[in-house]
Amino acid sequence: MGKKEHWGSRVGLVLAMAGNAVGLGNFLRFPMQAVQNGGGAFIIPYLVCFLLMGIPLLWIEWSIGRFGGRHGDHSTPFMFERIGNNRFWKYIGAFGIFTNIAVASYYCYIESWTLSYAYHSLIQTFSGLSQLEVSQFFVTYVDVLASTTGIPFEAIIFYVLCLLLNTYILSRGLEKGIELTAKIGMPILIAFGIFLAIRGWTLGAGGATAGCTDCDAFAGFNFLWNPNFTSLYDPKVWVAAAGQIFFTLSIGMGTIHCYAAYVRSHDDIALSAMSAGWMNGFVEVVLGAAVIIPISVGYLGLDWVKENAGFSMGFQTMPYLFSQWGATLGTIGGFMWFGLLFFAGITSSLAMGSPWVAFMKDEFKWSQNKSSWTFGLVVLIMGIPTVLFFKNGVFDEYDYWAGTFSLVIFAIAEVILFGWVFGIEKGWKEITDGSDMKVPTIYKFVIKYITPLLLLFVFLGNLFTPKGNDWFKQFGSLFSGNGWEFDKNAVVKQIFHIGESIIWFNNGVPTPMFYVDATRVLLTMLFAFICVLIYIATVRRAKNQIAEKG
């Protein structure tokens, strides 16, 4: 039997894990969540959820991963089966491969935007463009048939390029591929982030144009950090904080399990998990919060940002702001911003490729190369619809089901598996085995009772989201006998198309509902495909066992 594959160094492992967690959401999602949910006060539920849900789940996932790796399992299906001691669990573990392929399919598309925008920043495409023209550039870019600067099918070209890069790095293996990329990418990301954050803190009213009375970066910081403590009584704020913690740490995906499976059998996981988790927090809270909102307010004013705050600001606004810094500094600033987003993206998408690669290597004895390139192929097949039909809502559908809902389901399953099926005593032994820090014993109780309850809270919050996210109003309506009105994002409303007529074609032309339902069928087929692979792997394992005994 060959020597087991392991991380080259502990710093490499922590940087790769932090890189897995640090993503585009740290810079684009967190600031928006904060301004929409109580400003500075948002950090209170954010910290509470980090301590009671984030950290326990990190420890659970690292423990399951190292436990699996010790027994030769590097992806969640057979880790779950082993830890749950029941065949049924491996099909829950299928989520740990499914989610990654589905998320990588659309995530690589966003990643390719950052690559393309970094290129356009370097060749100064945005120089001299108005805010409206920069915004229009994005609209043209995502229209695959249109061209921004003469490159035909630019969105597809950059998507394929990005996927090829991911696949190539994966094919180089754990130490020479993923670990090396994290060791290079994370310091660059942090350096770029510090540069932009310093610019945010020192901009002040220096970017104000004539006539703009509220163009002041400090007004942006004030907008972001001024605490509205009454917001803490609103359940919406707590659901948002729990959701942010969930997605920012990349928990519920299966990537942490996979990376942790390559930790040596009795090496520390408790301290490494804490280090990676808090490093993600540093990038999000210290760097992420100091860039997009303050700089945007500094140039465009508080009123403009209040009206336009959203994920797209990163692409539709920032290039214009950098162009205001002058030719040289603007080029550097733009390249650093999109370079930073690119490194944040690629260190996450590489993690998404690892579970498939590990599964194919473990179960089908495929080589690193073959496993990596087939991952690229499956992602390409699944991802092309998100590129071609971006405007038809395919992208959003992937994000909703794979990037949001599946994570919560998977996390609920694993917390029950770890705390109740495997047993908290055995689980605790796993967490503390080889630990280089004293793990507070209170977490035994938290893992068994508090974390599952919090997850249930997030799950129900997603399942029954009230109209306009107004929980007080809908509870009032429910108790006065007027029923519960769902938000358009509520899972029950999404699944059953509540309040909508099911029409797939209109005069022979597919309707938006057709694209939505077709995407769901595609995602279901992907999940079924992975379950079939797991079944085949089970049969192969059984045959191998018989052969070994014989």
Added chain:
Amino acid sequence: MTTEAIIMVVCVNIVFLVVPGYFFWKILTTPQKPEDPNND
């Protein structure tokens, strides 16, 4: 910026600089355990 916003941003930034810094420093300064030939 309001006083409350300044207090908030200073405290939060200190927490998210000091705690990650402490854990990363511990990672850098804690020697790695030798390989276990039976399991690794």
